[in-house]
Amino acid sequence: MKQTKKPTTTPTTKSAKKSKAKSIAKSGSDTAMKSSAGSSSGTILIKSGAIHTASDSFRADLLVEHGKIVQIAAKIDTNFCHNAKVINAAGLDVFPGGIDVHTHFELPFMGAVSPDDFSSGTVAAACGGTTTIVDFVIPSRGQRITEAAKMWHNKADGKCAVDYGFHIALVEFNDQVAKDIPKVIADGVTSFKCFLAYKNALMVDDAQLLEILYHARENGALVSVHAENGDMLTFLMKHLLESGNTAPRFHSEAHPAIAEAEATHRAIVLASMAAAPLYIVHMSCNEALEEVKIARSRGQMVLAETCPQYLLLDDELYNQPGFEGAKWVMSPPLRHFSNQDPLWEGLRDGFVQTVATDHCSFNYATQKKMGKEKFTLIPNGIPGVGDRMNLLYTYGVCRGRFSPNQFAAITATNPARIFGMYPQKGTIAVGSDADLVFYDPKKKGKITDKNTLHNVDYSAYNNFELDGLPVLVLSRGVVVSKDQKFTGDTAHGRFLKRQPFTPSDWGFPEFEGF
Ligand code: URP
Ligand code: ZN
Ligand code: ZN
16 A cells, blocks of 8 residues: 655745744643634644654644645744644644545435535534545436536535535436546546445446446546345345335345345456446445455455444344334444454455445434334435544544554545545645644543434434544634534535546556456
8 A cells, every 4th residue: 555655844944933823722632722713724833743644653743824734843843933823732643634435415315305414414524523525426317417416516515614525326327427427527526336226216237337337447437336236135125024024123134244245246346347446335244345355365456445333333223122223224234243343354454445434314203214114114324424533533543443543544545545635635744735633532422312413313323432532623724623513614615626546556557448
């Protein structure tokens, strides 16, 4: 894996003016940032933080000007920083702002619209240390993807608290889609998602997937797949319902790991034939991971994402009394807890590159209840965009499952590199956006249904203890959250035009046509 650039220690070229630096923080972990919340960033001097990138950990000062990191050095003299605001980061862990490459905000899905829109969703992201999200444009069949992208811009532009990009789901393939692929790529949408599940709605067949893989490759885009065999799921759902098995827990039986493993295998084989890179979204089980490992061992360009829910929650949650299990109805479903260790190990060993949330919230009392009589009518999805960083900091870094550098890689650097945002996003380096999250390892918290950051009536992680909290979050140098309270502006976020996928960044050969 390519290493992040080493920080420069070149002194600032600015003339040494008499310091007018204003402290916006007291000391140590009690980082009560006295910042002008949400204002434009100006010059900020961040003192004495423990900086963690994907490749290094070091104590340093950071100088931020106009939203960019302009200097990293062991010590930057406040005398050199005219009028800088000062953040005392002593005792804090400083990471690149999180990048969640899998969200669904304001998504019309299964007869409901997910209630976290681009404002509430990105506010939750900001409060939880995520400074970039990539959401999925999902066109209707027959709708041009360029039109669908405009719809998503209408939902998002001017309404985001942090920077954002789009993937586009390709729910069919035809000549018009082929013509529109280069257009959307030119507009900065350089990745597509294909659903191998949701038959008769979003699912594409193998012939369509092959064409999409080929056309994406030819244009430098990355294809991701929702890998579950839609025919198997449809068969199981039908037979379960016919036998009177209507409760939420049967959603899990209708989505077995074998259906995920089969679709993962098939997508890998098709990508191999198309000589195209492949990214598996929301991988939930060891059987699918094994398919990825086999492909990687023969050098195939297959990358994988998992989600906090598959690392930390298990299918026992479906066995709760009444309808409660509906809160965790998502696809793929939660698995037996024995799948969790392999997924953590897959992250640690580099077979799984990213953890995204697949945030797709639905209110329990109203929307999830639509499936009271039939589990197949429960809108699929759970909230999580505000929880991802905190859960991975506690259950990844603090529990010793991976290092702070791996945390930076998994939550920010790898997503930025895979999805064409690096090095503007995803690292702490001179020239990068000053997207930063400051963790106080001494602070403790708990996620509850009541304090959830999301615009829904429950939390998927109710009662999860947190060791360490994000006390400050900067997006392009602007303080967007302090002590998990939003201090930003919901018009601050900018659309990110992303670069094409570059296989060589991942040690794979450049594309070769057939
Ligand atoms: O259950 C899920 N995952 N809902 C969101 C749509 C998807 O499949 O990603
Ligand atoms: Zn999916
Ligand atoms: Zn999704």
